[in-house]
Amino acid sequence: MIPADLRFHKEHEWVRLDGKRATVGISDFAQDALGDIVFLDLPKVGVSVKVGQQIGEVESTKTTSTIYTPVSGTVSQINTDLKDHPEVVNSDPYGKGWIAIIDLADPAEVDQLMTAVQYEAFLASQKH
Amino acid sequence: MQQTPLIAQHRAAGAKLVDFAGWEMPIQYSGVVDEYHTVRSKAGLFDVSHMGRLVVTGSGAESFLQRMTTNDLAALRPMQAQYSMVCNEQGGIKDDIFVYRLARAGEFLVCVNASNREKIVSWLTDHSRVVPDCQVSDRSPEIAQIALQGQAARAIVAAVGLPQLEQLKLRESTMVRVSNVECLVARTGYTGEFGYEFYVYGPAGPVWDKLLDTGKSFGLKPAGLGARDLLRLEMGYLLYGNDIDERTTPIEAGAEWAVRFEKGDFIGKPALLTQKQVGVSRRFVGFELLEKAVPRHGFTILSSSSPQSPIGEVTSGNLSPLLQKGIGLGYVSPKYADPGMDFFIDIRGKAVPAKVVKAAFYKRPAK
Numbered sequence: 148m149i150p151a152d153l154r155f156h157k158e159h160e161w162v163r164l165d166g167k168r169a170t171v172g173i174s175d176f177a178q179d180a181l182g183d184i185v186f187l188d189l190p191k192v193g194v195s196v197k198v199g200q201q202i203g204e205v206e207s208t209k210t211t212s213t214i215y216t217p218v219s220g221t222v223s224q225i226n227t228d229l230k231d232h233p234e235v236v237n238s239d240p241y242g243k244g245w246i247a248i249i250d251l252a253d254p255a256e257v258d259q260l261m262t263a264v265q266y267e268a269f270l271a272s273q274k275h
Numbered sequence: 276m277q278q279t280p281l282i283a284q285h286r287a288a289g290a291k292l293v294d295f296a297g298w299e300m301p302i303q304y305s306g307v308v309d310e311y312h313t314v315r316s317k318a319g320l321f322d323v324s325h326m327g328r329l330v331v332t333g334s335g336a337e338s339f340l341q342r343m344t345t346n347d348l349a350a351l352r353p354m355q356a357q358y359s360m361v362c363n364e365q366g367g368i369k370d371d372i373f374v375y376r377l378a379r380a381g382e383f384l385v386c387v388n389a390s391n392r393e394k395i396v397s398w399l400t401d402h403s404r405v406v407p408d409c410q411v412s413d414r415s416p417e418i419a420q421i422a423l424q425g426q427a428a429r430a431i432v433a434a435v436g437l438p439q440l441e442q443l444k445l446r447e448s449t450m451v452r453v454s455n456v457e458c459l460v461a462r463t464g465y466t467g468e469f470g471y472e473f474y475v476y477g478p479a480g481p482v483w484d485k486l487l488d489t490g491k492s493f494g495l496k497p498a499g500l501g502a503r504d505l506l507r508l509e510m511g512y513l514l515y516g517n518d519i520d521e522r523t524t525p526i527e528a529g530a531e532w533a534v535r536f537e538k539g540d541f542i543g544k545p546a547l548l549t550q551k552q553v554g555v556s557r558r559f560v561g562f563e564l565l566e567k568a569v570p571r572h573g574f575t576i577l578s579s580s581s582p583q584s585p586i587g588e589v590t591s592g593n594l595s596p597l598l599q600k601g602i603g604l605g606y607v608s609p610k611y612a613d614p615g616m617d618f619f620i621d622i623r624g625k626a627v628p629a630k631v632v633k634a635a636f637y638k639r640p641a642k
Contacts, residue, residue, distance in 0.1 A: 182307055185308070208593060209302075209307070
């Protein structure tokens with residue numbers, strides 16, 4: 148089940164909103180498609196980012212994938228636990244596997260993202 | 276997509292199936308890293324039936340294969356195997372293979388890569404036409420291939436009721452029956468671990484089930500192609516299509532040990548001899564990254580001098596679960612190829628420092 152409080156970007160990142168702070172991660176679909184995640188290249192705290200911009204990379208045993216930010220703002224925290232335990236992104240993508248917290252530049256941007264229901268439909272439409 | 280006789284077993288085990296060289300194959304079951312550790316510490320069971328299996332027979336078979344491959348078949352006793360290569364006239368590698376001299380005189384089993392099967396079948400068949408008494412037959416559909424790899428393999432085969440396999444030395448093979456199915460079992464593999472490969476001359480399902488059921492109490496799990504690739508990378512084993520192809524030669528690829536110039540004529544010999552005399556323009560190396568990052572096939576290798584200039588290309592790479600470092604294989608100009616030398620890997624625009632190390636990256640602990 149996809150948590151109902153999340154919003155999703157088409158590149159399979161999610162956002163959880165807490166006032167003007169957005170926690171960002173990658174979706175369960177994304178972690179499953181990547182397979183065992185072995186290393187993450189995370190953004191630096193303090194950098195300002197624009198929606199859709201590359202903020203990091205996920206390396207799995209199979210491939211490399213870009214992390215795009217679903218919102219604009221300033222990176223205020225990153226999940227340093229992932230340095231030693233990247234596999235948490237596989238086991239708990241919507242919880243302990245969060246990637247970064249971004250202080251939003253424009254909270255209205257979040258309205259542009261898919262709801263959980265829309266994302267589920269989006270995933271279904273990607274299957275053939 | 277083609278399927279191996281074990282497709283039902285893979286589905287039942289919940290494998291993630293992918294298209295590999297036109298075959299629907301398990302890339303993973305429990306997870307690549309978990310399967311990797313299982314093979315390194317206990318044992319894993321791999322379906323490698325997608326590979327090609329040819330039988331070459333006749334009184335002309337031995338001299339024919341001597342001409343078609345680079346290693347020396349004269350060194351093989353009956354039921355012994357060797358790694359070898361099939362080259363074109365330019366010395367380019369058409370395939371890297373395993374050749375088994377079977378028990379009956381004039382019979383050889385040749386195991387080829389899945390992606391090269393059709394090419395090698397036609398190459399050998401075409402060349403065999405002018406050879407008296409030499410038949411090449413593609414037996415891939417009727418022989419399955421299962422690899423049991425890992426230190427627990429010895430105890431597992433004993434528990435299956437095959438204690439005679441414990442005596443087999445590396446690259447030796449013998450005929451046994453498992454679940455009443457005839458199998459050629461060899462002490463070979465592609466993981467760097469102690470292990471066996473079963474060539475199954477009959478229904479493969481009962482053989483797979485028997486090994487897996489018996490092996491469970493020893494920690495045996497099915498393992499997929501993802502783990503297999505990590506395991507072979509840590510050993511520095513070549514992967515056709517990634518590390519070698521028809522544009523690379525065994526000399527460049529560091530596989531000169533599998534080329535026996537003294538054995539007589541073989542296809543590619545003049546070109547390879549010339550290259551050996553003149554010298555190669557690139558050499559195959561293993562390297563590890565000095566910062567945490569993951570090198571991948573196709574990345575450019577840069578000199579450490581300034582300005583940094585391209586000196587080679589990565590052909591395989593991943594994060595080693597054992598070393599927790601990015602490791603890779605690739606070709607560089609010979610002057611950068613000695614162990615300890617520094618260069619950089621261009622990882623999407625970032626130059627990450629690396630140094631040449633001896634592949635294998637992993638050495639099996641002595642018992």
